[in-house]
Amino acid sequence: MKTEPTNQYMFLVRGPCKQGYSPEQMQAHMIEVYAWIDSLTKQGIFSAAQPLTPEGKVVSGGNGISVTDGVFAESKEAVGGFFILNVQTMDEAVKIACDSPMVKRGGQLEVRHIAELKRE
Amino acid sequence: MSQQSASAHEVAGHFFRHEGAKVVAALTAHLGAHRLQLAEDVVQEALLRALQTWSYHGVPDNPAAWLTQVAKNLAINALQREQRWNEKQDGIATERERWLSAPADDVTHETFADDTLRMMFVCFHPELAAEAQTALALRTLCGFSPAEIATAFLASEAAIAKRLVRARSASVSWRCPLPCLNRLSCRRGSAESCTRFICSSTKATKPLAVIALCARISVTKPSDSSPCSQSIPPRESRAPLRCSP
Numbered sequence: 001m002k003t004e005p006t007n008q009y010m011f012l013v014r015g016p017c018k019q020g021y022s023p024e025q026m027q028a029h030m031i032e033v034y035a036w037i038d039s040l041t042k043q044g045i046f047s048a049a050q051p052l053t054p055e056g057k058v059v060s061g062g063n064g065i066s067v068t069d070g071v072f073a074e075s076k077e078a079v080g081g082f083f084i085l086n087v088q089t090m091d092e093a094v095k096i097a098c099d100s101p102m103v104k105r106g107g108q109l110e111v112r113h114i115a116e117l118k119r120e
Numbered sequence: 121m122s123q124q125s126a127s128a129h130e131v132a133g134h135f136f137r138h139e140g141a142k143v144v145a146a147l148t149a150h151l152g153a154h155r156l157q158l159a160e161d162v163v164q165e166a167l168l169r170a171l172q173t174w175s176y177h178g179v180p181d182n183p184a185a186w187l188t189q190v191a192k193n194l195a196i197n198a199l200q201r202e203q204r205w206n207e208k209q210d211g212i213a214t215e216r217e218r219w220l221s222a223p224a225d226d227v228t229h230e231t232f233a234d235d236t237l238r239m240m241f242v243c244f245h246p247e248l249a250a251e252a253q254t255a256l257a258l259r260t261l262c263g264f265s266p267a268e269i270a271t272a273f274l275a276s277e278a279a280i281a282k283r284l285v286r287a288r289s290a291s292v293s294w295r296c297p298l299p300c301l302n303r304l305s306c307r308r309g310s311a312e313s314c315t316r317f318i319c320s321s322t323k324a325t326k327p328l329a330v331i332a333l334c335a336r337i338s339v340t341k342p343s344d345s346s347p348c349s350q351s352i353p354p355r356e357s358r359a360p361l362r363c364s365p
């Protein structure tokens with residue numbers, strides 16, 4: 001079996017901490033994201049997206065299994081959600097990320113090419 | 121096909137501000153005026169989660185219920201962390217626990233009307249200076265941010281923030297006794313000033329709602345008053361504050 005790159009990319013959404021936002025700012029940001037997803041959908045680029053709740057657990061192996069409460073909303077490392085988009089190249093995916101409202105407001109998008117397992 | 125475009129148009133202007141303010145009023149009504157800070161904190165967090173979640177899939181059918189449910193759960197977590205479940209008055213603790221644990225499915229506009237009225241009593245507390253009362257009302261009842269209030273007052277955001285912090289610190293000592301009629305008059309005067317202020321502000325969003333609330337304050341019957349030292353009994357066991365028909 002080998003992996004082959006697909007025509008899909010995943011965006012992992014991180015930060016920033018939006019604690020200082022006023023209700024008006026939050027609403028404005030939500031509408032921006034709507035419009036952005038709308039335009040991606042019209043171009044056939046949008047495939048899927050899900051938010052992730054801040055609460056979570058971290059299960060680690062190694063010397064015995066440990067389960068800890070993990071991933072708190074304040075952490076910059078916490079992934080808030082993901083998007084799956086249909087694009088051809090990494091450059092294209094990066095350009096879309098640059099234009100996203102999340103990045104424009106100081107957040108971070110990790111851009112990863114989705115690989116597919118193919119049987120030989 | 122995503123439902124994003126329909127949802128975006130369904131989000132009314134100032135939605136977050138209004139719905140947030142309503143849930144703060146509801147939480148303060150059930151948890152007590154001395155928990156105002158907690159109410160504001162959990163509502164802010166609930167709005168953040170709404171921003172996060174609704175951005176992906178659109179606004180839920182009953183957004184007020186969604187916000188209320190999330191805020192309640194956060195309040196339960198916070199109270200458990202503080203291990204403050206043991207109140208001297210068991211009735212209040214039981215009622216608070218019951219309300220927090222109940223699902224928010226039946227939340228409607230009417231649910232918030234009485235709690236918003238109660239919130240007005242809290243904001244126009246005689247202990248607070250007039251500017252503090254108005255700032256607190258604009259923040260909690262109308263959902264304006266400190267920056268927006270500062271613009272209206274021609275004060276700095278830092279000054280408004282300080283005013284709000286002091287008002288909330290004062291609120292910690294309030295067990296929110298039901299005001300007797302004399303005090304009610306004082307509060308009505310302040311509330312009316314606040315209403316005039318809101319109406320004259322270009323950012324006024326629902327001045328009619330605030331005017332209606334003031335009207336209800338002014339016609340509250342004397343029989344609704346109680347000795348000043350009596351604290352508000354659990355919400356369910358008391359008739360809601362309504363104006364006479």
